[in-house]
Each structure stands twice: as C-alpha cells, then as structure tokens.
Amino acid sequence: MLRGGIEADLDEFGVPGASWVVFEDSAVTETGAAGVVDVSGGGPVTPTTLFQAASISKPIAVLAMLRLVDRGLLDLDEDVNRKLTSWQVPPVGQWQPAVTLRQLASHSAGMTVSGFPGYTRDAALPATAQILDGVRPATNIGVRVDLLPGTQFRYSGGGTTVIQQLLEDVTGTPFRELMQELVLQPLGMSDSDYAQPLPPDLHPRAATGHDDAGSPLDGKWDVYPQLAAAGLWTTPTDLAKFALGVQRAYAGADHAVLSVELVREMLTPQIAATSRIGGLNHLGLGLFLDESGSRYGHSGGNAGFCCHMLAHRDTRKGAVVMTNGDAGTWVVLRAFAAIASAYGWSGYPDELEDPDLPTDDQLGALAGAYSLGNGMIFVVEPAARGLEVRFDGQPPLQSRALSSERFAGDGVDVQLEVRDGGLALRQGGAEFVCVRE
Helix, strand or coil: CCHHHHHHHHHHHCCCEEEEEEEECCEEEEEEEEEECCCCCCCECCCCCEEECHHHHHHHHHHHHHHHHHCCCCCCCCEHHHCCCCCCCCCECCECCCCEHHHHHCCCCCECCCCCCCECCCCCCCCHHHHHHCCCCCCCCCCCECCCCCCCCCCCHHHHHHHHHHHHHHHCCCHHHHHHHHHHCCCCCCCCECCCCCCHHHHHHECCCECCCCCECCCCCCECCCHHHHCCEECHHHHHHHHHHHHHHHCCCCCCCCCHHHHHHHCCCCEEEEEECCCEEEECCCCEECCCCCEEEEEEEECCEEEEEEEECCCCCEEEEEECCCCHHHHHHHHHHHHHHHCCCCCCCCCCCCCCCCCHHHHHHHCEEEECCCCCEEEEEEECCEEEEEECCCCCEEEEECCCCEEEECCCCCEEEEECCEEEEEECCEEEEEEEC
C-alpha cells in the first residue's frame, strides 16, 4: 500500500532505503521495505535488515529501568546518587543537585549533553563513566546539571547515560545483557541488540548509513558506546513489538512486561516539550506523548540513520519507519502522513511539513569569500545539500541545510542565515553580518 510513495520519496531526497511496519489491534498488519542497504553495491532492504534505532534506544532503556522499579530495586523519585556507585552526579560549585529517575526519564533533570557523536569503527571506545566525565577517549563534554532539576524540558542523552550507569551499578550486570533479560527477550525482540560495536556475524544484515547527499559513511556506520541513549540495532518489526508491549501493559493484560501502575506513569505527561512527528509535544517517562497521553512514540537520528515510532494507546494502532540516510526525516514524515490517512488515524495532525531545502542554484549563489568585519575571512562552497565553510586556520566545517535560508554547523553552535543574497553568522547568542569580499 505504501511502497510507491516511499520509493518516490527515497528518490527525491537521496535516501537509499527504508523499512516499515504498521500495526492494528495488537498485531502487525503491513510490513514493507524499499531501496538498498548500500548505494555502493548492497542488496535490497528487507524486513529483517538491521538499522540503528538511534534515540529510540532511550524509551526501551527506560522500560528496563521501570521493570527494576517494579521489582523494588529503584525508586522513581529518589536521588540517583544514593544508588550510583561507579559515578556520581557532580556538584555545581557548593551546590549538590538532587536528580531523580523521573526527571532523567522525562528529560527534565537539567542535565547537559543533548546528543553524542559516533566513533569510527577502529576508534578506542570510552567506558560509561568516561562518557559521563567527558574524559578521553570520550569526545563529549562532561554530563552535568546546569538547570534547576524538574523545572523545564531539555533533551539530554547525557541524562539517559546516567540511567545506563545506574542500572549497571544496581544489578552488577553489563547493560547489553541486562537489556536482553529485562526487555528484548520478554517482548520477543529477537532481531534487536544493544551491541556496540556490532558483532561481525551481523554485518551482512546491517544497513549502511548515508549522509545528506546519499553517500555511504566511511566505515559504513558509526559506533555508539552510549548504549541506552543511541546504541540499539533493530528492525521496525521489533520496535512494533515494544510499542505493542506497552499497549498490552496499559490494558492490564496477563503476563505484561510492566505493571499497570507504572505503565500509566510512563504514559502520563510529565512536562511540556518541543513537538515531534505526530503532534507529540510532552514527555512521559522515556516516551514523547501528545497532550492527553493517548499517542506516544519517539524519533531517532544517528549519523546516516533516521527513524520514528508512533503508537495509539487506546486504539492499538501504530507504525514504525526506519531509513538509512541523513535526509530520511522527510521520508519518515511523508510515510507517517500516508499511513495516518490510509489507516484512518483520528487526531493525527493534518498539516504535512514540506521541506524548504535549497536548490543547487541557491547554494551556488552563496559561494564565495566573506569577512566577519573583524578581519577574519571565511570561504563558502556548496557541499552535500548544504555548505562547506572554511575559516582561516581551521579545517572545513560542514553546515547542513535547515531550510533554504538557514544552515547549521556540524557539532558546533554556528548558524549561517541568508540575508539579501549575503550571509549572517550566529553563534553563542551573537550575530555577525558578513560582507562578501
């Protein structure tokens, strides 16, 4: 039903492949796949092709945490430092913040580090405590509290990594093994693994990640040792099993993976958040929700991969779409709009955001040398659906297109904005109008 539209969108946005499932009444009703696992010579995507779930790793990790709450090993509202042994939430000056699992799972703990860059497959990988401290070989800054916990939403993969460390400290079990025991095996997610790096025997089943221009990543995919935040390899079918497991628990089914009391906490809005696909604009525990809590899900985006999971609590409908390209967001958006229309999802937002991406001519018109006005010169050239920016004395900086008029630097707080055919540069709250040389 969906294949023709998804194939057209893959071609339009330069995304090599996609895989999807639709479910209704607690069962998968449609499974599909399109495109290829690698544009440089891979075979076709199939329903069993493995994709990086990226941040969809987080709600599944939170389910494991809630199972330990169910067993009495953890408390949602206790200061996590009381149970952490390998690492502690550090003080801020003379103040020692108290952070709870409820706050960590709802991204309201005031913690730093939104997301994590991946590592090349031959790189030395940091331990979890090194990630949290921000020390080599970790490439991120340390995870710290710099907002008053519980007061506002701020997405934090760093906070999810605190959950990972806590689960290991409390159980004495490595996180990968713990996830198999607590979630993946009970839900029958046999094609899922928090394995970073991915074992060689699974490489033939793995999709290659691709950049905005549709080119394969060096090494095919990055490695994410931040397992709870970004480390799951899986399929749409297995993510549907997770979503359906939450639905069954909410309905009070026998042998459900979680108690009714805790799954209701999971699907109760804890704090307002920025909007995600399907009108999800609040946080429950691990899951983004609509305002009523009746629709839930999560998006994911690692280097070279984009995906989304969305489910309806009461009607037991939902879908998962996974892609192996950085431009897959647009494929996912259109796929969910098509699914909502075809399957009669009531309350799904009618407006479909159309991409406002720059044309080759628009990018070419921005090429040239610019001055910041303080003597610093930088040169702009079109590159990979965005711009490559070269500042004096610095390596090239890739800036992806947020729209036809805004570009964001890769991993740094730098944005370029088109102004009357020229450019303005923004960083750190300051703005510089750039003069073309």
